[in-house]
Amino acid sequence: MDTPSKSLTSEPTPPTHTEPTAADPAAVRRAAWAGLIGTALEQYDFVIYGTASALVFGELFFPNASPAVALLASFAAYAVGFAARPLGGLFFSRFGDRLGRKWILVTTLLLMGGSTFAIGVLPTYAQVGVIAPALLVLCRFLQGFGAGAEQSGGATLLTETALPGRRGRLAALVMTGAALGTVLGAVAWILAQSLSEDQLMSWGWRLVFASSLLVTVAALIIRRRLNESPVFQEFKRQHEKPKSPVSEVFRHGRKPMLLALFMNVGVSAQSYTYQVFMASYLVSTVGVDASFVPKVLMIGAACGGLGAIGFGILSDRIGRRPVYSAILTALVLLPGPSFIALNTGSPLAITVTMIVGFVLAGQGAVGVQMSYFPELFGSRYRYAGVTLGREFSSVLGGGVAPLICASLLTAFSGSWIPVAAYMTLMMVISLVAARMSPETLNRDLSVLPDATARPSAATGTSAP
Template identity: 45%
Template structure:
């Protein structure tokens, strides 16, 4: 099937009905991304600044912080289970209803955090209920982002797939920005007022985003490429078996690509915030403000990186983002240790806004293009969520341990970031270029024939020219 005739091709892009569905899919994915990252950024910031005092007040401050971050990481244990469960359903029954279910589970759990009793009110039941809701949140989130990624890649016009697939991920920045902005405001309140119950308000507000997201997704049509699968009677009977039997090499590459993007995101949005506040001693509001600035930068970086990946290819753009974190690792953490508020904001903003979000912008189309049509949802979900455990899930806990074990030194954290960035940088050299790939193909990009590669839309600018420009 040529690029002009595949779903989302040039002919489809000029169809008014297709254009309306593309806008609806973009909005549906954006609101879901905003809710997921509002929830996760909110929980991450609360773990760094609130939960150790509210749910673990019986522990010493250092141990309470580790325990608080441990509840943050618990969700990442549930995310792969959610990814496998809902990813399988998404490949067998379609994307729409899975996305409706995941948004309800994820948002509902976040809202209920706002009504939990504290340790002083309920003892051990308080942290136990917190862990339970965090597990539910992770279970729903395990397929939410994968579904949004797949849905947009399958809806997007092929020659601009990178740009359109990245658009909903402005919602990630909006959600993170909203959560960080809330905590900037909360950080100006007296501690006793904040801990008395004001911290609950942002969690309770999640219900508003849930309502909007469910309303929009009810009106969403099914993905064009999944409709093609159904028409051709090619829907997989066992996507899980296919992924682990035939797509394991693609999954490993997806995990490698996510180490710096996912790990870097959580390290700089949670661990760095805790480090500069509790270890270095800057104001409580500085860390959240830095995350907010990084998210503002990301609102431009993500779609721009997607656009660049349409022009120059997914892999070189992704490699550039990994290189940013690789170069920033040691000087960045040293600068954070100085405790200068302006420098703190700049370092975190550059790490998140430029390094992490350049990778994310290219990833939005790259991961779906790496997998065949019969198991794309599950393949993307598996890559995303197993990497989330290895990178994002353990990052705050391991980082908090390293801070305590080293007496507050910055260099173990720099080594940590450097290793994650090096893994992703190396993975880009064994990842196939996927730009313009036909998403109705059943095989993974690793196994594309020479003819299938040659019939893709030509790059507007060669990789060599792009790398030459980056080098200059």
């Protein structure tokens, strides 16, 4: 059927679905690898771009501006990718709930990898003038457009494929993939920075972006062998595919979508502050050698990947809501102490601070989201709901966070206090939303109503 006869969140109707059969272990392993490697590529693309924004793009694409203005221009171009993400989410999520998760993940993979490779062959400002930054922004837009349904698609596929009791740990592998992408991106920049300054600025940075082709090919081979999730296969058998998943989210799934949006907006802001803004802050304000930045990002990301799995396992044992709320409470308190530690200039203090930031904001909190957010939604528009909630919040959070932080730092004469206040305020928003959200642990993912529906509607029983 194309449209529901009744609201998915109001008056209940007797359940007509049959419980989908769990995927076999081989399918689960393929889904886990596909989610891990695909997100590794996405994060690799974003990390090498973000690091390039902090280290080389100002000189290459905005050479006529002052260093501070060039940095702001680089971060503004970086934010374009996040502005494109909800547009990509709107476009691809329509097909993800109708055609399936697998082929959308293959398509977004090719778009992301191709756009990143294209950045590596762009002419610079010295070669073609203002056309160069315009082409950079276009590639960044396409990169973000492809990423708009990437993490949400991987999380949805893994959550729907895994057995109850193991969803948290398996879906968290998506963020372990993100950590792997950060590590690979840091390694790429460490190798690039071993070149001379002239070599780095002439062709070394291009090799960093061209290397994404290797990750793209590896991820494509794995994803082409994917099975669809048991939940989606059951929907295909019952002809339950919605005609317009996005419009159904706005009609019936606004509450879980808004909860996901606000639960992620602060996490996204802090995550990309640590991953992108802190790199430029350490170099331009603290005075850390630029070669140290990729190394500390690599260490932080490696620990963050382990943290994602750890928090995913913990959420399988004691619930999504208490684990997520505890992480966010810690993140409300973290910004001030983080800047105090960073400003000491101590390599050890900086490393520990970045590890904590990555473990909690970078991968830990988002690792719990990978199972929590899909469980919030009913089965008809799960892909669309998760994608819209996460990607719109990514624009409001991570997309503009480096730009806002850099602007605050410039406006307040290098003071970190307004930046820390901004990070804390954004996290308070997410914490309040998390406290308003229901527990979803081991929820039946084949039912139509959302987790926010009345208990009678969510279980398909008659209301008293």
